[in-house]
Amino acid sequence: MSVCLIKEYTGIPFDRDEILRYAGCRSQSEEISALAEECIKEAENVFSYKVCYSVYPINIKENKVQFPFAQVNSAYLAKKLEGCNGAVVFGATVGLGIDRLIAKYGVLSPAKAVIFQALGAERIESLCNTFNKEIKEKYKNVKPRMSPGYGDIPLKLQRDIFSVLDCPRKIGLMLNESMLMSPSKSVTAIIGISGDEFFEYN
Numbered sequence: 227m228s229v230c231l232i233k234e235y236t237g238i239p240f241d242r243d244e245i246l247r248y249a250g251c252r253s254q255s256e257e258i259s260a261l262a263e264e265c266i267k268e269a270e271n272v273f274s275y276k277v278c279y280s281v282y283p284i285n286i287k288e289n290k291v292q293f294p295f296a297q298v299n300s301a302y303l304a305k306k307l308e309g310c311n312g313a314v315v316f317g318a319t320v321g322l323g324i325d326r327l328i329a330k331y332g333v334l335s336p337a338k339a340v341i342f343q344a345l346g347a348e349r350i351e352s353l354c355n356t357f358n359k360e361i362k363e364k365y366k367n368v369k370p371r372m373s374p375g376y377g378d379i380p381l382k383l384q385r386d387i388f389s390v391l392d393c394p395r396k397i398g399l400m401l402n403e404s405m406l407m408s409p410s411k412s413v414t415a416i417i418g419i420s421g422d423e424f425f426e427y428n
Contacts, residue, residue: 302372
């Protein structure tokens, strides 16, 4: 049986260009850059970078992907996992702190709220990229990550991932009846892997 592991990170660098891109800024100005820096400084200590994950064998037949914990009917997922004999299934979050700042400045300063939204999006993406980089260093053949709700991957797969990884207890990541996650800057995803090395780490 696969074991669910937890990883915590610190010191993930901020990508200022990505923050401004998520904020919809097509061009940078001194004013916008200064506002972004102000928001980064206020938020940099509120993030809690956590990932819980496990590695599972998978079996693909036509448009169905069989995990030990669920069968997923998805032509998109089956195609993207073609040639894989395993998958890393993970949940990731940067914590509730950024949600509180977004709510606070939604009232006090809409401009700051937009930057904090963008900052949260950049942070969770950077966390996932950091984790993905480690997976690529461990396994030779790694597919791009895919999340429930993307393409024809059923959103209800969220429930199975939350259940098997025990996301609420492991990293404080909750799922409501509408499939919305809390903290909001969170991700669940699947990374296909293949090769003999899968069996060495499973």
